[in-house]
Each structure stands twice: as C-alpha cells, then as structure tokens.
Amino acid sequence: MTALRPRLIGGAKLIVLLTLLCPLVLVFGVLLGPTGLSVLDGFSAQELMIFREIRLPRVLLSALIGAVLAMSGAVLQGLFRNPLADPSLIGISAGASVGASAAILFGMGWLSLWGLGGLSMVAFGAFVGGALAVMLVYSLSTSSEGTSVTTMLLVGIAISALAAASNNLMSLMADNEMLRRMSLWQMGNLDLANWSRVLLAALMLGVFLLLLRNQAASLNAFLLGESEARHLGIAVNGVKRRLIFLTALGVGIATAMAGTIAFVGLIVPHLVRLISGPDHRTLIPASGLLGAILLVLADTLARVVLAPAELPVGVVTAFLGVPFFIYLLRQQRVRRP
Amino acid sequence: MNQAIKKCLLQVQNLGVNIGGCEVLSGIDLDIRVGEVVALVGPNGSGKTTLIKTLAGEQRLDQGEIFLHEKHLNNWPVRDLARSLAVLPQKSVLDFPFTAREVVGLARTPHDTGRKVDARIVSEVLDYLDAAYLADRLYPRLSGGEQQRIQLARVLAQIWGEQELPRLLILDEPSSYFDLAHQQMLVELVARLADRGIAVLMSLHDINMAMACADRIAVLCAGRLQAFGTAQEVITTEMLRSVFAVNTNFVSEPESGQRFMALSGSVRHLPLESDVE
Numbered sequence: 001m002t003a004l005r006p007r008l009i010g011g012a013k014l015i016v017l018l019t020l021l022c023p024l025v026l027v028f029g030v031l032l033g034p035t036g037l038s039v040l041d042g043f044s045a046q047e048l049m050i051f052r053e054i055r056l057p058r059v060l061l062s063a064l065i066g067a068v069l070a071m072s073g074a075v076l077q078g079l080f081r082n083p084l085a086d087p088s089l090i091g092i093s094a095g096a097s098v099g100a101s102a103a104i105l106f107g108m109g110w111l112s113l114w115g116l117g118g119l120s121m122v123a124f125g126a127f128v129g130g131a132l133a134v135m136l137v138y139s140l141s142t143s144s145e146g147t148s149v150t151t152m153l154l155v156g157i158a159i160s161a162l163a164a165a166s167n168n169l170m171s172l173m174a175d176n177e178m179l180r181r182m183s184l185w186q187m188g189n190l191d192l193a194n195w196s197r198v199l200l201a202a203l204m205l206g207v208f209l210l211l212l213r214n215q216a217a218s219l220n221a222f223l224l225g226e227s228e229a230r231h232l233g234i235a236v237n238g239v240k241r242r243l244i245f246l247t248a249l250g251v252g253i254a255t256a257m258a259g260t261i262a263f264v265g266l267i268v269p270h271l272v273r274l275i276s277g278p279d280h281r282t283l284i285p286a287s288g289l290l291g292a293i294l295l296v297l298a299d300t301l302a303r304v305v306l307a308p309a310e311l312p313v314g315v316v317t318a319f320l321g322v323p324f325f326i327y328l329l330r331q332q333r334v335r336r337p
Numbered sequence: 338m339n340q341a342i343k344k345c346l347l348q349v350q351n352l353g354v355n356i357g358g359c360e361v362l363s364g365i366d367l368d369i370r371v372g373e374v375v376a377l378v379g380p381n382g383s384g385k386t387t388l389i390k391t392l393a394g395e396q397r398l399d400q401g402e403i404f405l406h407e408k409h410l411n412n413w414p415v416r417d418l419a420r421s422l423a424v425l426p427q428k429s430v431l432d433f434p435f436t437a438r439e440v441v442g443l444a445r446t447p448h449d450t451g452r453k454v455d456a457r458i459v460s461e462v463l464d465y466l467d468a469a470y471l472a473d474r475l476y477p478r479l480s481g482g483e484q485q486r487i488q489l490a491r492v493l494a495q496i497w498g499e500q501e502l503p504r505l506l507i508l509d510e511p512s513s514y515f516d517l518a519h520q521q522m523l524v525e526l527v528a529r530l531a532d533r534g535i536a537v538l539m540s541l542h543d544i545n546m547a548m549a550c551a552d553r554i555a556v557l558c559a560g561r562l563q564a565f566g567t568a569q570e571v572i573t574t575e576m577l578r579s580v581f582a583v584n585t586n587f588v589s590e591p592e593s594g595q596r597f598m599a600l601s602g603s604v605r606h607l608p609l610e611s612d613v614e
Contacts, residue, residue, distance in 0.1 A: 006436050006475050082432060221446050223433050224491075227395050227426060232495070233419030233447035278433040 011282025018289035058193035063292035070291025072250030073265020088262035091159025096255035099129020127252030216280035263321020353400030376547035379557035419447035444494035508539035
C-alpha cells in the first residue's frame, strides 16, 4: 500500500496542523509542573510569579531551542545528503560546547556572564566551535560520490573525544564558579531559562530564519548531488558556505542557551519526512514547529517525572533518540546490504 | 559558410586536461551541431567521463577553449546554462524519499515557468520515457534501471518546452542499467530529440548502439581523439582492432540494411594457467 500512498498528508496540511497544535502544547507546558497552576481560580501572587519568571520563559526557550535544533538538523541532513546526520552525533554540538567553554573560561574576567553581553559571547564561542566542526566533518566525509556515513560518524567520534579532552583540560584551569557553569549545560539543561535568554534566542532565531529564506529550492537540488545541483544552475559553493554557516549558527545558539540537547535534530526532520516527504519547502517550517512541540513536551516530562527533582532535558531526548537512531541505522543496512 | 558556423552548437578547440600531473586528455577538437547526435566511444580509462565532465563545466581544463552557441562556456550565466545544457551523470545517489515525479520536478529549478507548466512538462516527459506508472513510487525503492530512467526523465525535463536558447543534452552511459526494450527506447528517443532541435552527446560502451543512433561517432583512445565521423567512416575492423583490441566482422540487418558489429575474438590473449605458474 505504501507504493500507492507514499505520503500520509501533504506538507501544507501538516504545517497548518502543527501551527494549531503548537500553542496548545505551550499552554500545557506552562500549566504542568511541580506546582500546579490553576487557571480557573485565578493566579495567586506567588503563582503569577512562578508563571511569569519561571514557567513562561522556560517553555518559550524550550520551544525556540527545539525549533532551531530541528531546523538545523534538517539543513545539516540536506548539506550532507544523508538523513542520519545529527549535530550531536557528528561532533558539531561537541565543537560548539568547546567553543562555549573557552568563551566562559577566557571571557569571564571582563564580562558578567549572566548579562546579555556575556551570553552573546558564549553564543559566539559556541558558533565558532560549531562552524569549525562542521567544516572538518564535511571536508573529510563528503566527496562527489556522496557522504560516507561511516567516515561521518567516525569523524564525529574523533571530534567528540577531542572536545571531551579539551573540556576536561579547561575545567582543570577553571575556578569553582566557572566549573559549575560549564558542567551545568554540558548536560543539556533548560532550567537556566530567563527572559534575557529567551530574547537572545528569539533574536538569533530571527537571523537564522532570515538566512534560511529561499534556500529550500537549493537544498532540494542539493539532495540530487553536488554536480547535479550545479547543473541545475545552483551556485553550489556559495550555498554550501551558507548552509555550513547556518547549521553552526543554529547549533551554536542552542548550545549556548541550553547545552547539548541530542537527537532533536535527527528525530524531528525524519518524522516530518515520513509524514509529508523530503521537500525542504515544507520540511523546514514543519520541522521547526514539530521541534518546538517535541522539546516543550520533553522538558515538561523532565520537570514532572521525578518532581520535585528535575532531569536534564538532554537525558530525556537521548532516551528517546538512541533507540530511534539504531532503528534508522538498521533500516539503512536493510536497504543497502 | 557562415550558415555552417551558426549551426554549430558546441565547439571544442584543442582541449587538454591534466589530473594530478597526468595528462588525461590532450588535443581534443570536437564540434556538435544543432539537432545532432554524437556518440563517444572508447575503451575503459580512455577519458570519456573526464571529457564529459569537462564539457559540463565540472572539470577544469588546462588547455583549449569550449564554446557553447558561439559564447565561451565560462561567460554563460549559471542559470542560462542550466536551461540550455542538461547533464546525466553516470551514477547518482539519492537517499531521500522523494517520489519519482518529485525527482523529475527538481529539473525545473532553473526555470520560472510556473507550477502549472512545470507539472505538465513533468507528466509529458514521464509519458515519453514510459515511466508514468512509476510517478508516485518512492525513488529510493526503484530498481537500478527504473532509477536511471527517472534520472533521464529529469535531465529531459530540464531542457523541455519551447525556448529561445539552444539545447544540449550530455549523457554519460545512459543505458548501462537498461533492459533490451529500454535500450531500444533510448535509440528512438535520441532520434526524436534531434528532430526537436536538441543536440545529444552521449558516451556509450555498446558500439552497435552507437552505430544505430549517432549521426557521428567520436573515438577516444588514451586521452586523444582517434577518429571523429560517421559510423561508416569511423567504425572499421582496423579501428576496432587497434583501439579496442578485438577482432570483428560486420553483418547487415536484412530489412533496414543497418550495419552491426560482431565480435570474432580478442587480440590480446589471456594467460593460460600454465603461463601463470
């Protein structure tokens, strides 16, 4: 039957559906937590405080990070022409985390880390680290024959190992306060959410979307292969540079704001492709929306499952993502023995 | 005289390519006229794919010039070039679950003819290649020959439709996965394309197919153009012996009079087991 119906629903319909679903999930995420917020009775002063200063920024930050991670994943998979490319698996998140650690370590002296300036600097460090990692993985694993999954994953392992070593080295040089900060978001955590983070994430998401505009057609052509895209009139090198910049930016934002949250960039675009196909004109917006929904749900789960203690959200996404990744690997092997 | 030059679509002058310090192609002079079918033949490693990549603008040339429609290839705006020149590579890998129709539709990227026209062109081309029944299947699930037909449909859709610009189709071994019926389809297809004024350059392994469908045949050997002319002039027993190292006879098909080559033995002798010892 799959032969006759390759798509569950069309891309446009999926986007409408997700757009309707997204606000509902946001409300759900705000209301659910260790302290119940009762809408019907009206908020007490304390509840209002929890709502305004804790829940709302956290849920909004989750949504922004989820959206940017899922869209970065979709772009990365297009760039590598491989549906298995995920920022955390191929070492880009690791590169970004080294960049961010370095920014914390060396920038601590002259900038307060909690202000907008300090955050932007950490974000910039994460962006530079992520960009170096994407360029390295891309140049090593991709040729005119396409991307070698094995090389891509192996380079990812190498970069992650190097990143772990660098992070360890830097934590030796750091004092207690820096150490706490570095280790907190290496786990992938959203509990540092505040309005300045939300604002910065929203701003950077805006830049990300602006750069992503009109790239869908190029990405579609790119899936055919680099030379095929060139023959279709795409300025391949320019597009490639832009895509590398975009993924580094997206992963950098997410890493700086919330640490390493793995697998969102893998699961979400894959689900969207299963439902409505790989056309980037719908894949990217739908992935953004579904990524927001998924991360808000994952973070809500992380907050309530062990209440009053909290799980880092990176743990939840990893528990969801690893079995999914193994399933995808098996699928690839079945298709190409 | 002037007329003859005008009709020239692709002109290659003294082309040379070095890869890694090695001379892969040298001294190639070639021309393809509007609506002409040129087949490129030669043994393995003779430089067919390199020549095709160079003409497609993918491989840098170290010597010589290429003109498309009297304009230097480097001076063509990328989008205009993509509307005039479509290239089918030997092998394409596509791992994403596009339907066959969507893959063909990607060919319309350089055009802004609008969704309606594009959809009509895609359907026409799929019909043309006997692939309409594959349209809604997922591309990664198709067989090798089916995928090759869809890729062929894609490059056709890229230069389909009425337009001012001249059109050239470059195919690198388009029939390698085709069954007999589709090989025959390809022969008839290029003839029909030529009638529409589309020029075709294709590399082929099958000499008989080259004789059946090409107006002129170019023979490459060790990076040089050994011969370039009609099948009658070029495909001879002597050429096949010196270039391909095979002994051959020619037979004629009684109805059409079409000439065919039949192998009658190899010039090189494979070592016997006793020799290997």
